[in-house]
Amino acid sequence: MSSSVASRHxxxxxxxxxxxxxxxxxxGLTGGRQQIGNWPGVTVEKxxxxxxxxxxxxxxxxxxxxxxxEPTSTxxxxxxxxxxxxxxxxxFRVVDLPGIYSLSATSEDEIVARDYLVGDEPDLIVDVIDxxxxxxxxYLTMQLAELGLPIVAVMTMTDIAEKKSIHIxxxxxxxxxxxxxxxxxxxxxxDVERLKADLIDTAHHGLDAxxxxxxxSYPSAIESAVERVAGTFSDPHAARRRWKxxxxxxxxxxxxxxxxxxxxxTPAVRDAEAAxxxxxxxxxxxxxxxxxxxxxxxxxxxxxxxxxITERIDRLVIHRVFGFPVFLxxxxxxxxxxxxxxxxFIDFFDILGGGVFVDGFAMLxxxxxxxxxxxxxxxxxxxxGLQTVATFVPVIFSMFFALAVLEDSGYMARAAFVMDRLMxxxxxxxKSFVPMxxxxxxxxxxxxxxxxxESRRDRLMTIFMTPLMSCGARLPVYALIATAIFGSTAGVVxxxxxxxxxxxxxxxxxxxKRTLFAGATSHFVLELPPYHAPxxxxxxxxxxxxxxxxxQRAGTTIVIMVGILGFINAIIITEDGIxxxxxxxxxxxxxxxxxxxxxxxxxxxxxxNWPASVAIFAGLFAKEAAVGTLNSIYLQEIGGHATAxxxxxxxxxxxxxxxxxGEILSRSVSTIPEGLAAAVGLDGDGTxxxxxxxxxxxxxxxxxxxxxxxxxxxxxxxxxCISALGVVIREIGPGxxxxxxxxxxxxxxxxxxxxxxxxxxxxxxWIGVAVxxxxxxxxxxxxxxxxxxxxxxxx
Amino acid sequence: xxxxxxxxxxxxRVSGYDTSSAAYRSKLLAMGLTRxxxxxxxxxxxxxxxxxxxxxxxxxxxxxxxxxVLRLTPVNE
Numbered sequence: 001m002s003s004s005v006a007s008r009h010x011x012x013x014x015x016x017x018x019x020x021x022x023x024x025x026x027x028g029l030t031g032g033r034q035q036i037g038n039w040p041g042v043t044v045e046k047x048x049x050x051x052x053x054x055x056x057x058x059x060x061x062x063x064x065x066x067x068x069x070e071p072t073s074t075x076x077x078x079x080x081x082x083x084x085x086x087x088x089x090x091x092f093r094v095v096d097l098p099g100i101y102s103l104s105a106t107s108e109d110e111i112v113a114r115d116y117l118v119g120d121e122p123d124l125i126v127d128v129i130d131x132x133x134x135x136x137x138x139y140l141t142m143q144l145a146e147l148g149l150p151i152v153a154v155m156t157m158t159d160i161a162e163k164k165s166i167h168i169x170x171x172x173x174x175x176x177x178x179x180x181x182x183x184x185x186x187x188x189x190x191d192v193e194r195l196k197a198d199l200i201d202t203a204h205h206g207l208d209a210x211x212x213x214x215x216x217s218y219p220s221a222i223e224s225a226v227e228r229v230a231g232t233f234s235d236p237h238a239a240r241r242r243w244k245x246x247x248x249x250x251x252x253x254x255x256x257x258x259x260x261x262x263x264x265x266t267p268a269v270r271d272a273e274a275a276x277x278x279x280x281x282x283x284x285x286x287x288x289x290x291x292x293x294x295x296x297x298x299x300x301x302x303x304x305x306x307x308x309i310t311e312r313i314d315r316l317v318i319h320r321v322f323g324f325p326v327f328l329x330x331x332x333x334x335x336x337x338x339x340x341x342x343x344x345f346i347d348f349f350d351i352l353g354g355g356v357f358v359d360g361f362a363m364l365x366x367x368x369x370x371x372x373x374x375x376x377x378x379x380x381x382x383x384x385g386l387q388t389v390a391t392f393v394p395v396i397f398s399m400f401f402a403l404a405v406l407e408d409s410g411y412m413a414r415a416a417f418v419m420d421r422l423m424x425x426x427x428x429x430x431k432s433f434v435p436m437x438x439x440x441x442x443x444x445x446x447x448x449x450x451x452x453x454e455s456r457r458d459r460l461m462t463i464f465m466t467p468l469m470s471c472g473a474r475l476p477v478y479a480l481i482a483t484a485i486f487g488s489t490a491g492v493v494x495x496x497x498x499x500x501x502x503x504x505x506x507x508x509x510x511x512x513k514r515t516l517f518a519g520a521t522s523h524f525v526l527e528l529p530p531y532h533a534p535x536x537x538x539x540x541x542x543x544x545x546x547x548x549x550x551x552q553r554a555g556t557t558i559v560i561m562v563g564i565l566g567f568i569n570a571i572i573i574t575e576d577g578i579x580x581x582x583x584x585x586x587x588x589x590x591x592x593x594x595x596x597x598x599x600x601x602x603x604x605x606x607x608x609n610w611p612a613s614v615a616i617f618a619g620l621f622a623k624e625a626a627v628g629t630l631n632s633i634y635l636q637e638i639g640g641h642a643t644a645x646x647x648x649x650x651x652x653x654x655x656x657x658x659x660x661x662g663e664i665l666s667r668s669v670s671t672i673p674e675g676l677a678a679a680v681g682l683d684g685d686g687t688x689x690x691x692x693x694x695x696x697x698x699x700x701x702x703x704x705x706x707x708x709x710x711x712x713x714x715x716x717x718x719x720x721c722i723s724a725l726g727v728v729i730r731e732i733g734p735g736x737x738x739x740x741x742x743x744x745x746x747x748x749x750x751x752x753x754x755x756x757x758x759x760x761x762x763x764x765x766w767i768g769v770a771v772x773x774x775x776x777x778x779x780x781x782x783x784x785x786x787x788x789x790x791x792x793x794x795x
Numbered sequence: 796x797x798x799x800x801x802x803x804x805x806x807x808r809v810s811g812y813d814t815s816s817a818a819y820r821s822k823l824l825a826m827g828l829t830r831x832x833x834x835x836x837x838x839x840x841x842x843x844x845x846x847x848x849x850x851x852x853x854x855x856x857x858x859x860x861x862x863x864v865l866r867l868t869p870v871n872e
Contacts, residue, residue, distance in 0.1 A: 102825035106818040135851045136827050164852065251817045282812060285824035289832075302852075310854075314838075323841040417856045421842035424858075523861055524845060525822040528854040 007052075007089035010203050013116065015144060016128030017137050018099030019410075019529040021156035021186050025128050026096040027541065028192035029199075034545070044112050045451070045549070047096040051196060054089050055204045090203045095122065101136070103143045105252040108456055114252070117147060118244070124207055125151045126199075131161035131168055131183070132530070134300060135292050141177075142288045145213035146246060148239025152202065152210065153181040154195060160530060165303030172299035178211040187535070215242070216291045221275035222283060225249055225268040232260045250281050310530040314414070323418045330411060331437050334402040339441040339472070342398030346391050353390030357383035376580040381567040385559030388622075388723055389551065392444055392558075396550050399438060399445035400543040403452060406434075408539055410531040412452065420524060426509030427517075429453070429524060432462045436505065439469030443724040447731055448550060455522045460732055464512050464740055467720045468505035470498050473624040477715050480627050484696040485708040493709065501716050504747075515781035516739075516788070550727075557726035565589070565621060565722060590633075593617040602766045603714060603752035604707025612702070612711060622721045634698045706760035710752040717748035739784070743777065750774045796867040798846060799859040801836040807867035808833050815864035823865070827851045833870060 014029075016022035027034075030049025097116060098109035105111045116122075125144055129137040144151055161168065174181045182198060184191035202210060217223070229245035230238075233256075248256045248265055249272075256265060272280050317326050362379035370378070406412045412431065419430030431453055439446035446466040450459045470478075478497055482490035571588040572579050593614035597607055605612045611633040619626035703711065719741050720728065729737035750770040757767045801807055809832050812820055827850060828834070834850040845858045 102821070104818075104821040104825060106821055133851075133853050136825075136853065139825060139827065166852070251821060279812070279820075281817065281821055281824060282829070285821075286829045289827060289829045318838065318840070318847070320839065320841050413856075417840050417845060417847065420856075420858070421840060421844045523816070523819045523822065524856070524858045525819070525826060526856050527826075528847060528856055 007091055008203060009091045009093065010124060010207070011093045011095065011120075011122045012124045012126055012199070013095050013097055013122035014126045014128060015097045015113065015117075015140065016099060017101055017130060017133070017140060019527065020099065020128050020130035020133070020137060022096070022099055022128040023542075024186035024535075024538065025126070025154055025156065025184075025192075025195075026094060027538070028186050028189075029092075029196060030094050044098055044108055046112075047545075049094045049096070050092060051094065052089060052091045053196065053200045055197075055201050088204060090200050092199065092203070094126075095120075100140065102140060103247065103252075104250060105247070105254065107454055109454065111254075114247070117144075117149075118240070118255070122149065124199075124203075124210075125149050127151050127153045129153050129155045129181075131155050131158045132164050132166060133157075134161075134166070134168065135289070135296060138292045138295065139285075139288055141213070142216050142291065146215040146239070146243045148212070148215070148237060148243070150207045150210040151179050151213055152199070153177065153179055155181060155183040156186050158183050159185065164308065165305050167301040167303065169299040169301075173295070176295045176299060177213050179213045180210060215239075216288050218287045219276065219283060221272045222249075222280065222287070225272040225280070228268045229256075229260075229265055232256070232264050246284070250284055308530065310410075313531055314528075317411070318414050318417055327415055327418045330406065330415065331434070334399075334406065334434070335437060335441060337402045338395060338399040338438060338445060342395040345394035349390045349393050350387065353387035357386040357390070373580045376570045377563075377567050380570050381563035382559060384566040385562035388562045389555045389558050392442075392723070393547065393551075395442060396445050396448060397543055397547045399449060400546045401539060403434070403449055404539040404542045405534045407452065408532075408534045408542075410529045413526055413528050416526055417528065426461075426465075426506055427513040428461055428509065429455075429458055429522060432458060435462050436466055436469055439466035439471060441472055443467050443469075443471050443720055444727050447724065447727045448546070450731065451546070457517050458522055460736060461509060461512055461517050463728055463732055463736075464516075464743070465505040465508050467724065467740070467744060468501045468508060468717065470501040470716055471623065473622055473721070474715055476624045476627045477619070478712055480630065481699065481703070481708050481712055484699040485703055485705060493712070497712050497716055500713065504717065504751075511778065511781065515778060516785040518782075518785050557730055558723045561722040561726050562621065568592075569618075589617050590614045599749075600714075602757070602763075602769070603710045603749060604704060604756040604760060605711065606702070606707075609702040609707075616714070616718070619715065620719060620722055622723065623715060626715065630699075631695055634695045704760055706756050706758075709759070710756035713755055714748045714752040717744055717751060719745045719748075743781070746773060746777055750777075796869060797859075798836070798848070798857065798862045798865060798867065801846075801867075803836055803838050806833055806835045806870040808870055809865055810868045811866045813864045813866065819861060820864065823857075823862075826855055828865060834867075 014022055014026050016025075026047065026049065029051055031051070034047055034049040095116065097113045100107075100110050100113050103110060103114050103117070105114050117125075125147075127141050127144055129141065141151070141153065155168070155170070158168070168183075170181060170183055180198070180202065182195055184195055186192065218226070226242060226245045226249065229248055230241040233241045233244050235241045235244065244255050248261075249269060253261055253265070269280050272283075276283050316322055319326075358379050361383045362375050365375045365378060403412075406415070412434075415434065416430035419433045421430075423430050423432050432450075434452065435446045435449035437446075438449050443466055446469065447463055450462050450466075453459045453462060475494070478494045479490070482493040486493045569587045569589040570580055572586050573588055573591050574586055593616065594610045597605060597610045597613040600613050600616070601607070611630055614633060615626040615629045618629035699708075719725070725737060725741055728740060732740075750773045753766055753770040757763055757770070796807060798807075809828055809830055811830060812823075832850055834848045837847040837849050837854065839846050840856075844860075845856045846862075847854055847856045849855075
């Protein structure tokens, strides 16, 4: 590139309906040069990418003259720029707006798009139009036109339109709209390259040279209302004043201050509605669709339609009888893929992560002469955190992959259709079922899967319920204690815990609907897009990007939290003083666990059963860590060989048990469908069995039956493991995240206390206290809900 | 006439809206459920709700009670 030529920077916003092929266009334009983040303040994914180039002399000289004109030997219109002038290098920054049907700002996606268009002012809008759905797609185009920004239309899905017997005369449409329009197959490299070249040429000529789409004109009553409201804005651009006025009149009151709304907008709406005899927003929409009809009348021809493949598939897939079995089969496949296929790689990542981040790192630090305490902080703390994050990689990736297949193929919308009625009982849309089901595997992918839900309120509700879907890591805890205490009925006990979990999730949903998330209800307006074969490249790309986002965002939080907890666990308190690294049953964490044992007394953990409360603390890392802790402490107690070894990086029970995480998770979860009872019978080798028999004996001494059941219930409900909490906090913010942790822990204590007291000693005082705490919790949630109401009201 | 009065396969035309939540109405309007547009009820979900309709060449699902704000007139075939 000649350095004497200044390069130009152009910001392009890619806008379009959901399912219109917008992502494919965006990916085609930007290739691997993408950045994924979040739009400020919300969890809506923000994608940005770049491409650049210089205009090259092409046979087709006029950009956007259409692909249908293949270069032939006929005379061309000639080069439209002077070949002797240097051609500037053009840098494009491409921002992918969320897929939206309109700019009416009734959903998070629409608000994001509206804010971007009104605030950041892109230089150019690329409006992606689905040819098979042209009328509805042009509705957004009409609203974009009102902004007064240069627009280039990219028409996709022409092949699907052909199949639906929709024939579009592109030349005439271009004339009618008055803006550049190009039809492309977004998966075709050649088409995408031509689009790029057209954009570069357009930028080279100056964006002002692009024709503007005439903004729709409205009935005179509306026009005068628009004028009245537009007069209150101080924006220098007349088009944008008008655009804002229209948005406000259509009900997007956030764009004007309260005083303007009261003194200008409300009377203007009243006058207009009096003149029209109808609500103003209906007339706006009517006018736009009428203009669209006028535009399409001359250039869109519809032939007779044969029954589509989509209709034939749907006749089975969302059939009144077969709909549910098909849905359950699809869910089973997602679950199986995530847990079994993804789970098969956990050990690999775990051992690799442990070797590199913990042992390798510790060795390196030793070589560098780092003092013991620093090695512990860095290797066991931070390194351990990195190792934990590594173990989530395969599961998260396979979960995103499976969900992307469902989304890309078009089945996800059908799942929502089939499940909506059932989920509505707890006030959630049908799609919420998917993350909840994943919760039986692991809470972390479940929380990440809530990304597929549109409304923030639904996402929050679902995230509050998923931790109660008993994750695979909790099963070993149930299995150990139930087998020790309940013997042959252990299977029934474990199964009942799972059922109670589901029941508590439903109850949580009902409670949250009335307290924390009252007020906002979400409406159900969902398009059922045509099916198409999943595009593997796109699915892999989407899963990979979401995985990276997980690592960047949740990963950091997990590393910090595991690091802090790991550090506390590595501080060993003995009679001789304090040192770092060693027997974790004497760590500061265990010490704290012992100290707070009295708190658990009402739920049946007597002071001499302090190992149980230490296990509760260890479970903060990962719930199954509670098992390792219980085993090792009980064994030490009875004079067996302590399993905890001194020194080095593998000193703590936590690291040791995390080693088994993959095995435990995949083994335990894959057995769920085969029946929980079978899973409970899992046994180790002979020596382990004899050790087990001895720990069982100790446990039977320490736990009463009521106490053991209360303990299991507590493990089910209390504080999600810190990794899960880290993800929750990244998704819904620290406020709601810690509120959830508090809600779960307090409820766990109260419920366990009630169960223990009712089936055990029966002290009325404690039952009263527990019930009182639950009531206080309900009132507290209601208060917080009332305060936060405004922030959630969106639809 | 309302959406819930339609049988699968039957067609109707949108004649107007009852007083309703502005946010919900704006979604329906953006989807092209404007006056005079013709729709067809394709099918009903396994539990009787929601319903799937076809209009302007695409498929949409709505809940019966929410979509009751739509006033419809039958189309004679």
